[in-house]
Amino acid sequence: MSALGGLSGLVHPSLAAIGEVGEGFFKERTEGNLPCQARTSHLFCWDWATEHIDRYGTPTLQQAELVVISVIAGFVIAFALGLLAHRVRWLRPPLLAGTGILFAIPSIALFLLLLPITGRGRETAIIALTAYTLQIIYRNVVLGLDNVPGPVKDAARGMGLTSRQILWKVEVPMAVPEIIAGLRVATVSTVAIATLAVFAGGGGLGTQILGEANLTFPTAIVIAMVIVIAMGLFFDLILLTIQRLLTPWRRVRVV
Amino acid sequence: MSGLASLLPPAAYSFGGAFEFIFSEQASNVTGGKKVGGIEQVLELAATQVQVSILALLLALLIALPIGLYFGHRGVGELLAVGIGNAGRAVPELALIALVAVVIGVGTLTLVLVLAALGIAPILTNTFVGIRQVDRASVDAARGAGMTEFQILRKVELPLAVPSIMQGVRGASVNIVATATIAPLVGVLTLGEFILNENVYGSDGVLAGAICTAVLALIFEFGLAALQRRLTSKGLKLQQASA
Numbered sequence: 001m002s003a004l005g006g007l008s009g010l011v012h013p014s015l016a017a018i019g020e021v022g023e024g025f026f027k028e029r030t031e032g033n034l035p036c037q038a039r040t041s042h043l044f045c046w047d048w049a050t051e052h053i054d055r056y057g058t059p060t061l062q063q064a065e066l067v068v069i070s071v072i073a074g075f076v077i078a079f080a081l082g083l084l085a086h087r088v089r090w091l092r093p094p095l096l097a098g099t100g101i102l103f104a105i106p107s108i109a110l111f112l113l114l115l116p117i118t119g120r121g122r123e124t125a126i127i128a129l130t131a132y133t134l135q136i137i138y139r140n141v142v143l144g145l146d147n148v149p150g151p152v153k154d155a156a157r158g159m160g161l162t163s164r165q166i167l168w169k170v171e172v173p174m175a176v177p178e179i180i181a182g183l184r185v186a187t188v189s190t191v192a193i194a195t196l197a198v199f200a201g202g203g204g205l206g207t208q209i210l211g212e213a214n215l216t217f218p219t220a221i222v223i224a225m226v227i228v229i230a231m232g233l234f235f236d237l238i239l240l241t242i243q244r245l246l247t248p249w250r251r252v253r254v255v
Numbered sequence: 256m257s258g259l260a261s262l263l264p265p266a267a268y269s270f271g272g273a274f275e276f277i278f279s280e281q282a283s284n285v286t287g288g289k290k291v292g293g294i295e296q297v298l299e300l301a302a303t304q305v306q307v308s309i310l311a312l313l314l315a316l317l318i319a320l321p322i323g324l325y326f327g328h329r330g331v332g333e334l335l336a337v338g339i340g341n342a343g344r345a346v347p348e349l350a351l352i353a354l355v356a357v358v359i360g361v362g363t364l365t366l367v368l369v370l371a372a373l374g375i376a377p378i379l380t381n382t383f384v385g386i387r388q389v390d391r392a393s394v395d396a397a398r399g400a401g402m403t404e405f406q407i408l409r410k411v412e413l414p415l416a417v418p419s420i421m422q423g424v425r426g427a428s429v430n431i432v433a434t435a436t437i438a439p440l441v442g443v444l445t446l447g448e449f450i451l452n453e454n455v456y457g458s459d460g461v462l463a464g465a466i467c468t469a470v471l472a473l474i475f476e477f478g479l480a481a482l483q484r485r486l487t488s489k490g491l492k493l494q495q496a497s498a
Contacts, residue, residue, distance in 0.1 A: 043358065104425075104476035105469045106433030112450065112465035115268040188344045195347040199450070209353050215440065218357050225350035232345035 036219075045219045053223070056208060060227055062122075063204035066194045067235065070126050071187050074133030079179075081134070082141025083167075092142070099135035107132060107193045111200035125202025129194060133186040140182025144175025177250070180243040184236055191232040195224070273462035276449075283455055291456055297446070297467055304445035304471060308432045311367050315374030315427055320420070323382025327416070328408050336383035343376025348434040352441060361442030366435075373434055374427035381423025385416030414488045418495075421483035428479055432472045436464075446471065 036045035078099075085092045102110075110128040118124045148171045156170045198206030205224040214220040244250075275281070280293035326332040355369050389412045397411045436447035449456045449464030456464070484492075 100476070101473065104429050104472055106429070106436055106472050108433060108436050108447070108450065109465040109468040109472070112268075112461060113469060116270055116462065185344065188341065192345055192347045195349045205347075206349055209350050215353055216357055218354060221350050221354045221357070225347060225354065228347040228350065229345050236341075 043218050044222055048219050049223055056205070056223060056227060059203060059205045059207050059224075060231070062202075063191070063194050063197070063228070064231060066122070066125055066129060066197055066202060066204055067187065067190050067231070070129035070190055070194075071133055071183065073126070073130045074186060074190075075137055075183060077130070078134045078137035078182075079141055081138050082145065085138075085142050086145045086167075086171075095138065096135075099138050102131040103135035108196050108199055111196060111202075114200065120201030122202045124200040125194070125197035125204075128200065129190050129197070132193060133190055136186040136189070137179070137182045140178045140185075141175065144178030144182075145171050147178065148174045173246070176246045177243060180239055180246070184239045187235045187239060188232040191228060191235060195228055268458050268462050270462065270466075272459035273466055276456070276459040276463040277467065281457070281459065283457065285455055292449075292460060292463065297463070300444055300446045300448055301467060301471055303443065304432070304435050304438070304447075304468075307363065307367055307370060307438065307443060307445070308428070308435045308475070311370030311431050311435075312374055312424070312428055314367065314371035315378055315431070316424065318371070319375045319378035319423075320382055323379045323420075324386060324408060324413070327383045327386025328404070328412060330387065333383070333387070336380055340376050340380030343373065343380075346373075348373065348430070349437060352434065352437050356441045363443050366438050366441045366443045369441075370431045370434055374431050377426035377430065378420070378423040381426070382416065382420050385419025385423075386412050388419065389415045415491065417486050417488070417491070418483070421479065421486065425476065425479045425483075428475050429472065432468075432475050436468050 036047055081095055081099075085095050105113075107128065110131065111125060114124045114128055118127060152170060152174070153166055156166045161169065194202075194204050195206045195209065197204040198210055205228055208214055208224045209221050276292040277297050278294055280290035280296075283289070283291045323336065326336055351369065351373075355365060359365055386408075393411055393415070394407055397407045402410065435445050436450065438445040439448045439451050446464050446467045449460040450468075453461050487495075
């Protein structure tokens with residue numbers, strides 16, 4: 001400090017004229033007065049986080065968009081497959097095996113395997129994420145439709161409903177809890193997996209984790225992680241609300 | 256990383272190139288003449304990935320199965336068991352691995368522990384649910400026939416819960432093998448090495464890594480499916496077939 005203190009006295013007048021440059025310039029660099037992110041051991045820098053939080057806005061929106069589009073597409077496909085399997089029983093084993101294989105392929109590999117076919121970009125990420133949701137939603141649609149008690153369907157038939165009416169007015173509404181349970185699992189998983197969309201060039205919060213600067217900086221990783229978990233929770237709550245709205249008879253039973 | 260990627264020509268991904276990379280060594284731009292890829296390196300990396308995955312899966316089973324069986328049999332802790340499963344799904348593996356690497360450090364032990372932690376949630380939840388789903392009348396009948404609590408668990412509840420437990424194990428396996436792909440981030444070289452270092456292995460290497468990882472995961476999946484068939488009791492299979 002003494003050496004540095006001596007130096008500050010030698011500062012050229014023109015430099016001193018700038019004001020406090022002289023003082024700040026020769027400040028001793030100890031762990032104490034370094035900014036948090038430059039210290040060797042740190043877990044989370046609040047200052048950095050509050051200053052740079054805006055850089056997470058676009059990736060967060062990208063990731064939410066990936067999730068919403070993929071889950072909706074996955075739901076439409078899986079629901080159609082579920083209805084088909086409900087009618088045509090022999091289709092069940094091949095459909096379960098097919099969706100199961102898609103589910104078993106590691107997400108990161110699926111993202112990359114699509115690159116030669118669909119190229120880098122958002123569409124590739126959406127296709128892979130959609131493929132992931134199929135197994136969970138499909139299984140729950142079939143389960144939900146199967147669990148509708150036979151007597152209920154008999155009663156509906158007795159009242160003169162056609163098969164189509166029984167499906168849409170009795171079976172599907174009664175399967176809603178199972179279907180939404182599948183959607184919730186699929187959505188929360190997709191939020192987490194969408195972090196890997198960066199490998200398909202699909203953006204998202206993975207961009208804030210991968211890369212030299214981020215990989216060695218815990219704060220950047222922690223923020224991305226917290227946003228992903230919060231996003232999963234957020235979508236889960238939305239689906240829970242939808243389920244409550246769609247199954248009013250359940251609420252009555254609880255009371 | 257992004258700076259380097261922008262210097263490289265736009266990568267052209269082709270399956271042909273990827274298969275060439277898997278079966279024969281290729282020249283690389285940055286290794287100073289040392290060749291990369293080839294079946295030897297692929298098998299070496301795959302072996303590491305299989306080892307850490309199996310270790311982690313066994314460790315997860317060792318921890319999650321007894322806990323799930325105990326709480327399932329006692330019928331307590333439902334919120335916790337299901338909550339752990341839900342929480343486990345929400346955690347982004349990429350962030351977890353990256354965070355562990357920078358905070359705790361690199362190494363095989365760290366990796367196996369993290370992978371095992373990822374496997375615990377699905378196994379625990381599915382074991383618990385599987386045991387709870389066993390018809391209480393069956394348990395009462397077993398108790399009436401003079402079985403001890405341990406016998407009930409071992410001879411009635413466990414066999415009936417096998418499909419659910421194995422579903423959890425398969426879920427855990429998918430998760431563990433997939434996450435082991437990004438293990439090079441914690442300094443353990445698995446097939447993800449090809450994927451994470453595009454500047455060394457080229458676009459062919461990236462795609463080759465993806466192909467090998469997918470094949471490896473499918474081998475795990477089919478192996479566990481075969482194990483499930485062996486572990487499922489005959490009576491249960493007949494019942495499933497007639498359902």
